[in-house]
Amino acid sequence: MAIQLNAQQLQSIRSHAEREYPNECCGVLLGRADGAVKEVSEVVPLKNLRLDSARAQELLPLEDPGRESEKNRFLIDPLEQMMVEKDARSRELDVLGYYHSHPDHPARPSIYDRDHAWPWYSYIILSVERGKAAEMTSWVLSEDRAHFDPELMKP
Amino acid sequence: MPVKVVIPTPLRQYTGKKDSVEIEARTVGEALAGLTSRYSDLRKHLYNEEGKLRSFVNVYVNDEDIRFLQRDQTPLTETDVISIVPSIAGGSMIRCICS
Numbered sequence: 229m230a231i232q233l234n235a236q237q238l239q240s241i242r243s244h245a246e247r248e249y250p251n252e253c254c255g256v257l258l259g260r261a262d263g264a265v266k267e268v269s270e271v272v273p274l275k276n277l278r279l280d281s282a283r284a285q286e287l288l289p290l291e292d293p294g295r296e297s298e299k300n301r302f303l304i305d306p307l308e309q310m311m312v313e314k315d316a317r318s319r320e321l322d323v324l325g326y327y328h329s330h331p332d333h334p335a336r337p338s339i340y341d342r343d344h345a346w347p348w349y350s351y352i353i354l355s356v357e358r359g360k361a362a363e364m365t366s367w368v369l370s371e372d373r374a375h376f377d378p379e380l381m382k383p
Numbered sequence: 384m385p386v387k388v389v390i391p392t393p394l395r396q397y398t399g400k401k402d403s404v405e406i407e408a409r410t411v412g413e414a415l416a417g418l419t420s421r422y423s424d425l426r427k428h429l430y431n432e433e434g435k436l437r438s439f440v441n442v443y444v445n446d447e448d449i450r451f452l453q454r455d456q457t458p459l460t461e462t463d464v465i466s467i468v469p470s471i472a473g474g475s476m477i478r479c480i481c482s
Contacts, residue, residue: 287441300476301472302472309468309469310446324392331475333476338474346391349393
């Protein structure tokens, strides 16, 4: 599979990530999956629920809150996610995947990313270096949940 | 009594491409057990190695998180719709702060 985003959609991810720096940003990719290509039609920025630490901790506790925060963790509110998904379905769109930023870290998935992923979805990661958007990559979890495979990003 | 379970896109590959499934169940626990016994490949994406629901997997009855209801014991009625919703989470490697 490959994921297809146009220049404007890529730019909206970059702008969102730069705006949220030094925190992690996150959002959802809506569109249609047609055979071997996921064609993105909408990029929807969402709130990083880690900024609301009490609610985030209730939903998905951090193991080490002393070292984990909104600067290196993101969480999408499942209720918000369910609403976005319902709305997408009513317009015959699917959730194709998600994006998030890695402030001052490479655009490579972490073990934490892997442990919180499902197969098939595209996980786009954007590295933000000192506030400027840098490398962007896309990943898909392997069937056995052991690793991520890189996914081709098509213009 | 059959209840409807909505299957999210990435998991439809394990349910014969069905976007929702009807399961005979009186509680949420029964519905999930019924679902994963009918579609056994779903199991590893919903449950961890200890057989517990993965921490990032949320189950809703209509718009209510079962954690704030009676979890597995949450009773169901025929019109209830169960949704499986991942907490989408991630982040970068934790910087080593040791000296």
